[in-house]
Amino acid sequence: MAKRIDVSGLSAYYGATKAIEDISMTVEPRSVTAFIGPSGCGKSTFLRTLNRMHEVIPGARVEGKVLLDDENLYASNVDPVAVRRTVGMVFQRPNPFPTMSIYDNVAAGLKLAGIRKKSVLDGVVENSLKGANLWKEVSGRLNKPGAGLSGGQQQRLCIARAIAVEPQVLLMDEPCSALDPISTLAIEDLIGELKERFTIVIVTHNMQQAARVSDRTAFFNLAGVGQPGKLVELDDTQRIFSNPSVQATEDYISGRFG
Protein backbone atom coordinates (compact mmCIF):
# COMPACT_ATOMS: atom_id res chain seq x y z
CA MET A 1 0.00 0.00 0.00
CA ALA A 2 2.80 2.43 -0.62
CA LYS A 3 4.24 3.81 -3.80
CA ARG A 4 7.33 5.68 -4.81
CA ILE A 5 7.00 9.26 -6.06
CA ASP A 6 9.26 10.51 -8.82
CA VAL A 7 9.05 14.20 -9.62
CA SER A 8 10.87 15.68 -12.56
CA GLY A 9 11.05 19.24 -13.86
CA LEU A 10 7.99 20.39 -11.97
CA SER A 11 6.95 24.05 -11.92
CA ALA A 12 3.72 25.44 -10.51
CA TYR A 13 2.00 28.73 -11.25
CA TYR A 14 -0.68 30.93 -9.72
CA GLY A 15 -1.91 32.78 -12.78
CA ALA A 16 1.18 34.41 -14.23
CA THR A 17 3.20 34.04 -11.02
CA LYS A 18 5.60 31.14 -10.89
CA ALA A 19 5.53 29.75 -7.34
CA ILE A 20 7.98 26.87 -7.66
CA GLU A 21 10.47 26.16 -10.39
CA ASP A 22 11.97 23.03 -11.85
CA ILE A 23 11.74 20.66 -8.91
CA SER A 24 12.93 17.09 -9.26
CA MET A 25 13.07 14.57 -6.45
CA THR A 26 12.33 11.01 -5.47
CA VAL A 27 10.30 10.03 -2.42
CA GLU A 28 10.85 6.48 -1.22
CA PRO A 29 7.88 4.26 -0.32
CA ARG A 30 7.24 3.51 3.37
CA SER A 31 9.31 6.44 4.53
CA VAL A 32 8.68 9.90 5.90
CA THR A 33 9.99 12.78 3.85
CA ALA A 34 9.88 16.23 5.46
CA PHE A 35 9.80 19.51 3.55
CA ILE A 36 11.35 22.44 5.39
CA GLY A 37 12.14 25.98 4.36
CA PRO A 38 11.18 29.61 4.99
CA SER A 39 7.62 30.85 4.51
CA GLY A 40 6.66 31.41 0.90
CA CYS A 41 9.29 29.05 -0.49
CA GLY A 42 6.61 26.88 -2.07
CA LYS A 43 6.76 23.75 0.08
CA SER A 44 2.99 23.65 0.53
CA THR A 45 2.44 24.47 -3.13
CA PHE A 46 4.74 21.65 -4.10
CA LEU A 47 2.97 19.28 -1.72
CA ARG A 48 -0.35 20.16 -3.31
CA THR A 49 0.97 19.34 -6.76
CA LEU A 50 1.52 15.76 -5.58
CA ASN A 51 -2.21 15.03 -5.42
CA ARG A 52 -3.35 17.59 -7.98
CA MET A 53 -4.91 19.81 -5.31
CA HIS A 54 -2.91 22.77 -6.59
CA GLU A 55 -5.11 23.14 -9.63
CA VAL A 56 -8.36 23.54 -7.66
CA ILE A 57 -7.34 27.16 -7.09
CA PRO A 58 -8.63 29.29 -10.00
CA GLY A 59 -5.83 30.14 -12.42
CA ALA A 60 -3.36 27.66 -10.93
CA ARG A 61 -1.49 25.25 -13.19
CA VAL A 62 1.41 22.84 -13.16
CA GLU A 63 4.16 21.91 -15.63
CA GLY A 64 6.32 18.83 -15.39
CA LYS A 65 5.86 15.24 -14.34
CA VAL A 66 4.94 13.42 -11.15
CA LEU A 67 5.31 9.66 -11.42
CA LEU A 68 3.56 7.47 -8.89
CA ASP A 69 5.43 4.21 -9.40
CA ASP A 70 5.37 4.47 -13.20
CA GLU A 71 2.19 6.41 -13.77
CA ASN A 72 2.34 10.13 -14.55
CA LEU A 73 -0.27 11.94 -12.47
CA TYR A 74 -0.31 14.76 -15.01
CA ALA A 75 -0.84 12.59 -18.08
CA SER A 76 -3.79 13.85 -20.09
CA ASN A 77 -5.88 10.74 -19.50
CA VAL A 78 -5.52 10.82 -15.71
CA ASP A 79 -8.53 11.87 -13.66
CA PRO A 80 -7.53 14.21 -10.81
CA VAL A 81 -10.37 12.80 -8.70
CA ALA A 82 -8.82 9.33 -8.98
CA VAL A 83 -5.41 10.77 -8.09
CA ARG A 84 -6.80 12.25 -4.88
CA ARG A 85 -8.24 8.88 -3.91
CA THR A 86 -4.76 7.40 -4.23
CA VAL A 87 -2.86 10.26 -2.60
CA GLY A 88 -4.51 11.37 0.63
CA MET A 89 -4.03 14.69 2.35
CA VAL A 90 -4.14 16.14 5.86
CA PHE A 91 -4.36 19.91 6.17
CA GLN A 92 -2.82 22.56 8.34
CA ARG A 93 -5.97 23.28 10.32
CA PRO A 94 -8.08 20.32 11.37
CA ASN A 95 -11.05 20.33 9.02
CA PRO A 96 -13.52 17.60 9.92
CA PHE A 97 -16.88 18.10 8.22
CA PRO A 98 -18.82 20.05 10.84
CA THR A 99 -22.16 18.72 9.68
CA MET A 100 -21.15 15.11 10.15
CA SER A 101 -20.68 12.78 13.10
CA ILE A 102 -17.30 11.26 13.93
CA TYR A 103 -18.41 8.06 12.20
CA ASP A 104 -19.61 9.82 9.07
CA ASN A 105 -16.41 11.85 8.87
CA VAL A 106 -14.30 8.71 8.75
CA ALA A 107 -16.70 6.99 6.37
CA ALA A 108 -16.97 10.02 4.06
CA GLY A 109 -14.26 8.90 1.65
CA LEU A 110 -15.65 5.37 1.43
CA LYS A 111 -19.12 6.66 0.76
CA LEU A 112 -17.71 8.82 -2.03
CA ALA A 113 -16.15 5.66 -3.44
CA GLY A 114 -19.62 4.10 -3.46
CA ILE A 115 -19.22 1.76 -0.48
CA ARG A 116 -22.50 1.71 1.45
CA LYS A 117 -22.51 -1.64 3.21
CA LYS A 118 -22.85 -1.02 6.92
CA SER A 119 -20.70 -3.98 7.99
CA VAL A 120 -17.84 -2.87 5.71
CA LEU A 121 -18.08 0.73 6.86
CA ASP A 122 -18.19 -0.27 10.53
CA GLY A 123 -14.98 -2.27 10.16
CA VAL A 124 -13.11 0.40 8.25
CA VAL A 125 -14.21 3.16 10.62
CA GLU A 126 -13.00 1.19 13.62
CA ASN A 127 -9.70 0.25 11.98
CA SER A 128 -9.04 3.77 10.74
CA LEU A 129 -9.77 5.30 14.12
CA LYS A 130 -7.50 2.70 15.72
CA GLY A 131 -4.88 3.47 13.10
CA ALA A 132 -5.14 7.14 14.02
CA ASN A 133 -4.88 6.35 17.76
CA LEU A 134 -8.29 7.87 18.32
CA TRP A 135 -10.50 4.81 18.80
CA LYS A 136 -10.18 4.62 22.59
CA GLU A 137 -11.16 8.25 22.99
CA VAL A 138 -14.19 8.27 20.68
CA SER A 139 -15.50 4.69 20.47
CA GLY A 140 -18.35 5.55 22.80
CA ARG A 141 -19.51 8.61 20.91
CA LEU A 142 -19.18 7.84 17.24
CA ASN A 143 -22.47 9.56 16.53
CA LYS A 144 -21.48 12.84 18.13
CA PRO A 145 -20.35 15.69 15.88
CA GLY A 146 -16.70 15.62 14.85
CA ALA A 147 -16.41 19.32 15.48
CA GLY A 148 -16.96 18.74 19.20
CA LEU A 149 -13.54 17.11 19.64
CA SER A 150 -10.42 18.94 20.77
CA GLY A 151 -8.07 20.31 18.13
CA GLY A 152 -5.62 17.42 18.43
CA GLN A 153 -8.43 14.86 18.30
CA GLN A 154 -9.91 16.62 15.28
CA GLN A 155 -6.60 16.39 13.48
CA ARG A 156 -6.34 12.68 14.27
CA LEU A 157 -9.92 12.34 13.04
CA CYS A 158 -8.81 13.95 9.78
CA ILE A 159 -5.93 11.47 9.58
CA ALA A 160 -8.38 8.61 10.19
CA ARG A 161 -10.57 10.02 7.43
CA ALA A 162 -7.59 10.19 5.07
CA ILE A 163 -6.31 6.66 5.77
CA ALA A 164 -9.79 5.10 5.66
CA VAL A 165 -9.65 5.04 1.86
CA GLU A 166 -6.28 3.21 1.98
CA PRO A 167 -4.27 5.72 -0.06
CA GLN A 168 -0.82 4.92 -1.45
CA VAL A 169 0.63 8.17 -0.21
CA LEU A 170 -0.30 10.48 2.66
CA LEU A 171 0.50 14.18 2.33
CA MET A 172 0.52 16.31 5.48
CA ASP A 173 0.61 20.08 5.25
CA GLU A 174 1.92 21.35 8.61
CA PRO A 175 -0.42 18.98 10.44
CA CYS A 176 0.67 20.14 13.91
CA SER A 177 0.99 23.88 13.48
CA ALA A 178 -2.42 24.52 15.06
CA LEU A 179 -1.91 22.07 17.91
CA ASP A 180 -0.45 22.13 21.42
CA PRO A 181 2.75 20.16 22.24
CA ILE A 182 0.93 17.13 23.70
CA SER A 183 -1.31 16.75 20.66
CA THR A 184 1.73 17.33 18.44
CA LEU A 185 3.52 14.46 20.13
CA ALA A 186 0.51 12.20 19.60
CA ILE A 187 0.51 13.02 15.88
CA GLU A 188 4.26 12.52 15.59
CA ASP A 189 4.03 9.08 17.21
CA LEU A 190 1.22 8.31 14.81
CA ILE A 191 3.34 9.33 11.81
CA GLY A 192 5.99 6.86 12.98
CA GLU A 193 3.38 4.08 12.93
CA LEU A 194 1.76 5.12 9.67
CA LYS A 195 4.97 5.01 7.70
CA GLU A 196 4.87 1.22 7.97
CA ARG A 197 1.88 1.33 5.63
CA PHE A 198 2.08 4.56 3.67
CA THR A 199 4.51 6.80 1.89
CA ILE A 200 4.37 10.00 3.94
CA VAL A 201 5.32 13.51 2.94
CA ILE A 202 5.08 16.19 5.61
CA VAL A 203 5.54 19.94 5.37
CA THR A 204 6.66 21.48 8.63
CA HIS A 205 7.91 24.77 9.98
CA ASN A 206 9.29 23.03 13.00
CA MET A 207 12.81 21.77 12.34
CA GLN A 208 12.88 19.64 15.48
CA GLN A 209 9.78 17.96 14.20
CA ALA A 210 11.41 17.26 10.85
CA ALA A 211 14.41 15.83 12.65
CA ARG A 212 12.20 13.69 14.91
CA VAL A 213 9.78 12.18 12.43
CA SER A 214 11.41 12.06 9.02
CA ASP A 215 13.82 9.73 7.28
CA ARG A 216 14.61 12.17 4.51
CA THR A 217 14.44 15.95 4.54
CA ALA A 218 14.11 18.36 1.63
CA PHE A 219 15.11 21.97 2.06
CA PHE A 220 13.34 24.55 -0.11
CA ASN A 221 14.37 28.15 -0.52
CA LEU A 222 13.67 31.16 -2.69
CA ALA A 223 16.15 33.63 -4.08
CA GLY A 224 14.08 36.64 -3.03
CA VAL A 225 10.60 38.06 -2.75
CA GLY A 226 8.67 37.41 -5.95
CA GLN A 227 11.13 34.73 -7.04
CA PRO A 228 9.92 31.15 -7.41
CA GLY A 229 10.84 28.63 -4.72
CA LYS A 230 13.36 25.92 -5.50
CA LEU A 231 14.52 22.68 -4.01
CA VAL A 232 17.93 23.27 -2.50
CA GLU A 233 18.73 19.75 -1.40
CA LEU A 234 17.17 16.46 -0.39
CA ASP A 235 19.13 14.04 1.76
CA ASP A 236 18.87 11.74 4.73
CA THR A 237 17.48 13.70 7.64
CA GLN A 238 20.48 12.92 9.79
CA ARG A 239 22.82 14.31 7.15
CA ILE A 240 20.74 17.42 6.54
CA PHE A 241 20.81 18.29 10.21
CA SER A 242 24.44 17.38 10.87
CA ASN A 243 26.39 17.95 7.72
CA PRO A 244 24.36 19.42 4.85
CA SER A 245 26.10 19.75 1.53
CA VAL A 246 24.75 23.21 0.73
CA GLN A 247 25.70 26.27 2.75
CA ALA A 248 22.16 27.76 2.59
CA THR A 249 20.73 24.66 4.28
CA GLU A 250 23.18 24.92 7.10
CA ASP A 251 22.46 28.63 7.51
CA TYR A 252 18.72 27.93 7.70
CA ILE A 253 19.00 25.00 10.09
CA SER A 254 21.38 26.77 12.41
CA GLY A 255 19.05 29.75 12.51
CA ARG A 256 21.25 32.23 10.66
CA PHE A 257 18.28 33.18 8.49
CA GLY A 258 14.63 32.31 7.89
Added chain:
Amino acid sequence: MTSSTPDSSGGRTTTTPTGSLQGNSRRGDRLFFVASAGSGILLLVIMAAIAGFLLYRSGIALSKDQTNFFTTFEWDPDNILKPSFGIAVLTFGTIVSGCIAMVLAVPLAIAIALFISHYAPRKIAQPFAYLVDLLAAVPSIVYGLWGALFLVPHLAGLTSWMNTYLGWTYIFRTTHQGAPARNLFTTGILLAIMILPIITAVSREVFRQVPRSHEEAALALGATRWEMIRTAVLPFGRPGVISASMLGLGRALGETMAVAIVLSSSNVLSLHLLDAGGGTFAQNIALKYSEAGPAGKDALMASGLVLFVITLLVNGGARLIIARRKEYSGANA
Protein backbone atom coordinates in the same frame (compact mmCIF):
# COMPACT_ATOMS: atom_id res chain seq x y z
CA MET B 1 -35.75 40.18 20.78
CA THR B 2 -33.32 40.22 23.65
CA SER B 3 -30.97 43.06 24.25
CA SER B 4 -27.99 41.94 26.23
CA THR B 5 -26.64 44.12 28.94
CA PRO B 6 -23.17 45.34 28.11
CA ASP B 7 -20.31 43.77 30.01
CA SER B 8 -19.44 46.43 32.53
CA SER B 9 -15.83 45.33 32.64
CA GLY B 10 -15.58 45.26 28.86
CA GLY B 11 -14.52 48.13 26.73
CA ARG B 12 -11.35 50.07 26.96
CA THR B 13 -10.62 51.63 30.30
CA THR B 14 -9.48 55.18 29.86
CA THR B 15 -7.42 56.46 32.70
CA THR B 16 -7.68 60.00 33.85
CA PRO B 17 -4.66 62.24 33.35
CA THR B 18 -3.77 61.91 37.02
CA GLY B 19 -3.25 58.20 36.47
CA SER B 20 -6.04 57.18 38.81
CA LEU B 21 -7.62 53.81 38.07
CA GLN B 22 -11.06 54.95 39.20
CA GLY B 23 -13.42 54.57 36.31
CA ASN B 24 -14.94 57.54 34.62
CA SER B 25 -18.55 57.53 33.50
CA ARG B 26 -17.90 55.99 30.05
CA ARG B 27 -20.66 58.12 28.64
CA GLY B 28 -20.37 56.60 25.15
CA ASP B 29 -20.96 53.09 26.46
CA ARG B 30 -23.99 54.14 28.43
CA LEU B 31 -25.41 56.13 25.54
CA PHE B 32 -25.01 53.18 23.21
CA PHE B 33 -26.63 50.86 25.74
CA VAL B 34 -29.64 53.13 26.12
CA ALA B 35 -29.95 53.53 22.35
CA SER B 36 -29.74 49.80 21.57
CA ALA B 37 -31.87 48.63 24.48
CA GLY B 38 -34.38 51.37 23.69
CA SER B 39 -34.64 50.25 20.06
CA GLY B 40 -35.20 46.69 21.18
CA ILE B 41 -37.92 47.69 23.61
CA LEU B 42 -39.55 49.94 21.00
CA LEU B 43 -39.74 46.98 18.62
CA LEU B 44 -41.42 44.86 21.30
CA VAL B 45 -43.90 47.64 21.99
CA ILE B 46 -44.79 47.96 18.30
CA MET B 47 -45.23 44.19 17.97
CA ALA B 48 -47.42 44.10 21.07
CA ALA B 49 -49.48 47.03 19.81
CA ILE B 50 -50.10 45.34 16.45
CA ALA B 51 -51.00 42.04 18.09
CA GLY B 52 -53.25 43.72 20.64
CA PHE B 53 -55.02 45.77 17.97
CA LEU B 54 -55.57 42.72 15.78
CA LEU B 55 -56.84 40.67 18.72
CA TYR B 56 -59.24 43.39 19.86
CA ARG B 57 -60.79 44.03 16.44
CA SER B 58 -60.90 40.30 15.66
CA GLY B 59 -62.76 39.73 18.90
CA ILE B 60 -65.43 42.21 17.86
CA ALA B 61 -65.77 40.57 14.46
CA LEU B 62 -65.87 37.01 15.74
CA SER B 63 -68.57 37.80 18.28
CA LYS B 64 -70.81 38.86 15.40
CA ASP B 65 -70.03 35.93 13.12
CA GLN B 66 -73.07 33.69 12.81
CA THR B 67 -71.15 30.77 11.29
CA ASN B 68 -68.03 28.81 12.07
CA PHE B 69 -65.11 31.08 11.34
CA PHE B 70 -62.79 28.22 10.40
CA THR B 71 -65.01 26.13 8.15
CA THR B 72 -67.16 28.69 6.37
CA PHE B 73 -66.48 29.34 2.69
CA GLU B 74 -68.29 32.60 2.03
CA TRP B 75 -67.26 36.09 3.09
CA ASP B 76 -70.27 38.21 3.92
CA PRO B 77 -69.55 40.09 7.15
CA ASP B 78 -71.58 43.20 6.27
CA ASN B 79 -74.82 41.29 5.89
CA ILE B 80 -76.93 42.93 8.61
CA LEU B 81 -79.36 40.07 8.96
CA LYS B 82 -76.81 37.28 9.14
CA PRO B 83 -73.18 38.32 9.13
CA SER B 84 -71.27 35.19 8.11
CA PHE B 85 -67.69 34.83 7.07
CA GLY B 86 -64.98 32.15 7.30
CA ILE B 87 -61.40 31.52 6.35
CA ALA B 88 -61.60 28.01 4.90
CA VAL B 89 -61.11 29.11 1.29
CA LEU B 90 -58.50 31.69 2.23
CA THR B 91 -56.45 29.29 4.35
CA PHE B 92 -56.56 26.64 1.66
CA GLY B 93 -55.64 29.08 -1.12
CA THR B 94 -52.86 30.74 0.86
CA ILE B 95 -51.21 27.49 1.91
CA VAL B 96 -51.63 25.73 -1.42
CA SER B 97 -50.32 28.61 -3.51
CA GLY B 98 -47.47 29.05 -1.01
CA CYS B 99 -46.60 25.34 -1.21
CA ILE B 100 -46.66 25.34 -5.02
CA ALA B 101 -44.38 28.36 -4.97
CA MET B 102 -41.95 26.69 -2.56
CA VAL B 103 -41.88 23.39 -4.44
CA LEU B 104 -41.04 25.19 -7.66
CA ALA B 105 -38.79 27.93 -6.33
CA VAL B 106 -36.58 26.30 -3.68
CA PRO B 107 -34.85 23.65 -5.84
CA LEU B 108 -34.43 26.13 -8.67
CA ALA B 109 -33.06 28.78 -6.30
CA ILE B 110 -30.56 26.31 -4.79
CA ALA B 111 -29.42 25.33 -8.27
CA ILE B 112 -28.98 28.95 -9.37
CA ALA B 113 -27.19 29.83 -6.12
CA LEU B 114 -24.79 26.90 -6.56
CA PHE B 115 -24.21 27.89 -10.16
CA ILE B 116 -23.27 31.40 -9.11
CA SER B 117 -21.20 30.40 -6.09
CA HIS B 118 -19.48 27.23 -7.31
CA TYR B 119 -19.85 26.61 -11.01
CA ALA B 120 -19.85 29.79 -13.04
CA PRO B 121 -16.56 31.50 -13.86
CA ARG B 122 -16.26 34.75 -11.97
CA LYS B 123 -16.81 36.84 -15.09
CA ILE B 124 -20.26 35.35 -15.54
CA ALA B 125 -21.12 34.84 -11.87
CA GLN B 126 -20.85 38.52 -10.96
CA PRO B 127 -23.30 39.96 -13.52
CA PHE B 128 -25.55 36.96 -13.03
CA ALA B 129 -25.70 37.57 -9.29
CA TYR B 130 -26.44 41.22 -9.96
CA LEU B 131 -29.27 40.26 -12.29
CA VAL B 132 -30.83 38.07 -9.60
CA ASP B 133 -30.62 40.91 -7.09
CA LEU B 134 -32.27 43.16 -9.64
CA LEU B 135 -35.17 40.72 -10.01
CA ALA B 136 -35.75 40.97 -6.27
CA ALA B 137 -36.22 44.71 -6.66
CA VAL B 138 -39.04 44.49 -9.23
CA PRO B 139 -42.26 45.76 -7.58
CA SER B 140 -44.86 43.07 -7.02
CA ILE B 141 -47.50 45.00 -8.97
CA VAL B 142 -45.28 44.66 -12.04
CA TYR B 143 -45.06 40.92 -11.49
CA GLY B 144 -48.83 40.91 -11.10
CA LEU B 145 -49.43 42.72 -14.39
CA TRP B 146 -46.99 40.42 -16.15
CA GLY B 147 -48.74 37.45 -14.59
CA ALA B 148 -52.19 38.57 -15.72
CA LEU B 149 -51.22 39.76 -19.21
CA PHE B 150 -48.59 37.15 -20.10
CA LEU B 151 -48.63 34.17 -17.76
CA VAL B 152 -52.40 33.59 -17.63
CA PRO B 153 -52.95 33.47 -21.42
CA HIS B 154 -49.78 31.52 -22.06
CA LEU B 155 -50.49 28.92 -19.40
CA ALA B 156 -53.77 27.93 -21.06
CA GLY B 157 -51.91 25.44 -23.23
CA LEU B 158 -50.04 23.98 -20.28
CA THR B 159 -53.25 23.74 -18.31
CA SER B 160 -55.06 21.69 -20.93
CA TRP B 161 -51.96 19.53 -21.44
CA MET B 162 -51.77 18.82 -17.73
CA ASN B 163 -55.49 18.11 -17.63
CA THR B 164 -55.07 15.56 -20.40
CA TYR B 165 -51.96 13.78 -19.18
CA LEU B 166 -51.91 14.45 -15.44
CA GLY B 167 -55.65 14.55 -14.88
CA TRP B 168 -55.49 11.15 -13.21
CA THR B 169 -53.73 12.81 -10.26
CA TYR B 170 -57.06 14.47 -9.43
CA ILE B 171 -55.43 17.75 -8.43
CA PHE B 172 -54.47 18.50 -12.03
CA ARG B 173 -57.93 17.77 -13.44
CA THR B 174 -60.03 20.74 -14.43
CA THR B 175 -63.77 20.76 -14.54
CA HIS B 176 -64.18 23.86 -16.65
CA GLN B 177 -62.05 23.42 -19.71
CA GLY B 178 -61.07 26.53 -21.59
CA ALA B 179 -61.52 28.96 -18.70
CA PRO B 180 -58.65 31.43 -18.27
CA ALA B 181 -55.88 30.04 -16.09
CA ARG B 182 -56.64 32.37 -13.19
CA ASN B 183 -56.23 29.52 -10.74
CA LEU B 184 -54.13 28.57 -7.74
CA PHE B 185 -51.61 26.77 -9.92
CA THR B 186 -50.87 29.88 -11.97
CA THR B 187 -50.76 31.91 -8.76
CA GLY B 188 -48.24 29.44 -7.35
CA ILE B 189 -46.05 29.75 -10.44
CA LEU B 190 -46.16 33.53 -10.28
CA LEU B 191 -45.32 33.49 -6.56
CA ALA B 192 -42.45 31.09 -7.27
CA ILE B 193 -41.00 33.55 -9.76
CA MET B 194 -41.43 36.36 -7.25
CA ILE B 195 -39.70 34.60 -4.36
CA LEU B 196 -36.98 33.04 -6.48
CA PRO B 197 -34.61 36.04 -6.29
CA ILE B 198 -34.65 36.41 -2.51
CA ILE B 199 -34.11 32.69 -1.89
CA THR B 200 -31.36 32.63 -4.50
CA ALA B 201 -29.61 35.71 -3.14
CA VAL B 202 -29.55 34.51 0.47
CA SER B 203 -28.60 30.93 -0.45
CA ARG B 204 -25.81 32.20 -2.66
CA GLU B 205 -24.31 34.17 0.22
CA VAL B 206 -24.59 31.15 2.51
CA PHE B 207 -22.89 28.88 -0.03
CA ARG B 208 -20.12 31.42 -0.41
CA GLN B 209 -19.51 31.29 3.35
CA VAL B 210 -18.60 27.61 3.25
CA PRO B 211 -15.00 27.49 4.46
CA ARG B 212 -12.54 26.69 1.72
CA SER B 213 -10.96 24.13 4.06
CA HIS B 214 -14.16 22.03 4.11
CA GLU B 215 -14.37 22.05 0.35
CA GLU B 216 -10.71 21.07 0.07
CA ALA B 217 -11.22 18.30 2.61
CA ALA B 218 -13.87 16.80 0.36
CA LEU B 219 -11.83 17.27 -2.81
CA ALA B 220 -8.76 15.70 -1.19
CA LEU B 221 -10.84 12.61 -0.40
CA GLY B 222 -11.49 12.19 -4.08
CA ALA B 223 -14.81 13.97 -4.41
CA THR B 224 -15.93 15.28 -7.77
CA ARG B 225 -17.25 18.82 -7.82
CA TRP B 226 -20.83 17.68 -7.34
CA GLU B 227 -19.81 15.26 -4.57
CA MET B 228 -17.87 18.07 -2.90
CA ILE B 229 -21.01 20.21 -2.99
CA ARG B 230 -23.09 17.38 -1.57
CA THR B 231 -20.55 16.56 1.14
CA ALA B 232 -19.39 19.98 2.24
CA VAL B 233 -21.46 22.80 0.76
CA LEU B 234 -25.09 21.71 1.02
CA PRO B 235 -24.96 20.39 4.61
CA PHE B 236 -23.15 23.52 5.76
CA GLY B 237 -25.62 25.76 3.94
CA ARG B 238 -28.70 23.86 5.08
CA PRO B 239 -29.78 26.17 7.93
CA GLY B 240 -29.21 29.20 5.74
CA VAL B 241 -31.21 27.74 2.88
CA ILE B 242 -34.06 26.97 5.29
CA SER B 243 -33.99 30.56 6.54
CA ALA B 244 -33.91 31.82 2.97
CA SER B 245 -36.87 29.64 2.07
CA MET B 246 -38.79 30.98 5.04
CA LEU B 247 -38.13 34.53 3.89
CA GLY B 248 -39.48 33.51 0.51
CA LEU B 249 -42.47 31.69 1.97
CA GLY B 250 -43.24 34.72 4.13
CA ARG B 251 -43.37 36.83 1.01
CA ALA B 252 -45.49 34.26 -0.84
CA LEU B 253 -48.01 33.96 2.01
CA GLY B 254 -48.34 37.71 2.33
CA GLU B 255 -48.23 38.63 -1.34
CA THR B 256 -51.18 40.84 -2.13
CA MET B 257 -51.31 42.75 -5.39
CA ALA B 258 -49.94 40.10 -7.74
CA VAL B 259 -52.39 37.52 -6.39
CA ALA B 260 -55.26 39.99 -6.49
CA ILE B 261 -54.61 40.59 -10.18
CA VAL B 262 -54.03 37.01 -11.27
CA LEU B 263 -56.33 34.85 -9.16
CA SER B 264 -60.03 35.24 -9.80
CA SER B 265 -61.60 35.63 -6.38
CA SER B 266 -64.36 33.20 -5.49
CA ASN B 267 -65.81 31.37 -2.52
CA VAL B 268 -64.93 28.03 -4.00
CA LEU B 269 -62.60 25.57 -2.36
CA SER B 270 -61.54 23.17 -5.08
CA LEU B 271 -58.89 20.51 -4.87
CA HIS B 272 -58.59 20.81 -8.64
CA LEU B 273 -55.75 23.31 -8.66
CA LEU B 274 -56.32 24.14 -12.32
CA ASP B 275 -59.90 25.30 -11.73
CA ALA B 276 -60.18 29.08 -11.78
CA GLY B 277 -61.06 30.70 -8.50
CA GLY B 278 -60.07 30.59 -4.89
CA GLY B 279 -58.57 33.19 -2.62
CA THR B 280 -55.75 34.06 -0.26
CA PHE B 281 -55.76 36.12 2.92
CA ALA B 282 -53.85 39.05 1.54
CA GLN B 283 -55.75 39.07 -1.74
CA ASN B 284 -59.08 38.96 0.07
CA ILE B 285 -58.14 41.89 2.29
CA ALA B 286 -56.95 43.95 -0.68
CA LEU B 287 -60.09 43.27 -2.70
CA LYS B 288 -62.66 43.67 0.07
CA TYR B 289 -61.19 46.49 2.14
CA SER B 290 -62.41 49.48 0.14
CA GLU B 291 -66.05 48.40 0.10
CA ALA B 292 -66.13 46.92 3.60
CA GLY B 293 -68.31 48.44 6.32
CA PRO B 294 -67.21 48.62 9.96
CA ALA B 295 -68.09 44.97 10.57
CA GLY B 296 -66.39 43.99 7.32
CA LYS B 297 -63.21 45.78 8.32
CA ASP B 298 -63.16 43.94 11.66
CA ALA B 299 -63.69 40.65 9.84
CA LEU B 300 -60.77 41.39 7.54
CA MET B 301 -58.74 42.17 10.63
CA ALA B 302 -59.57 38.72 12.00
CA SER B 303 -58.39 37.09 8.78
CA GLY B 304 -55.20 39.17 9.02
CA LEU B 305 -54.65 37.80 12.51
CA VAL B 306 -54.90 34.25 11.17
CA LEU B 307 -52.33 35.00 8.46
CA PHE B 308 -50.10 36.47 11.18
CA VAL B 309 -50.41 33.27 13.24
CA ILE B 310 -49.76 31.03 10.21
CA THR B 311 -46.61 32.97 9.41
CA LEU B 312 -45.47 32.71 13.04
CA LEU B 313 -46.08 28.95 13.05
CA VAL B 314 -44.16 28.46 9.82
CA ASN B 315 -41.23 30.47 11.12
CA GLY B 316 -41.28 28.68 14.46
CA GLY B 317 -41.25 25.34 12.68
CA ALA B 318 -38.26 26.38 10.60
CA ARG B 319 -36.40 27.52 13.71
CA LEU B 320 -37.08 24.17 15.34
CA ILE B 321 -35.65 22.34 12.33
CA ILE B 322 -32.52 24.48 12.45
CA ALA B 323 -32.11 24.21 16.23
CA ARG B 324 -32.50 20.44 16.21
CA ARG B 325 -29.22 20.10 14.30
CA LYS B 326 -27.45 22.97 15.96
CA GLU B 327 -24.43 21.01 17.14
CA TYR B 328 -23.86 20.00 13.53
CA SER B 329 -24.23 23.52 12.18
CA GLY B 330 -20.53 24.11 11.80
CA ALA B 331 -20.82 27.27 13.85
CA ASN B 332 -18.33 25.86 16.35
CA ALA B 333 -15.85 24.70 13.77
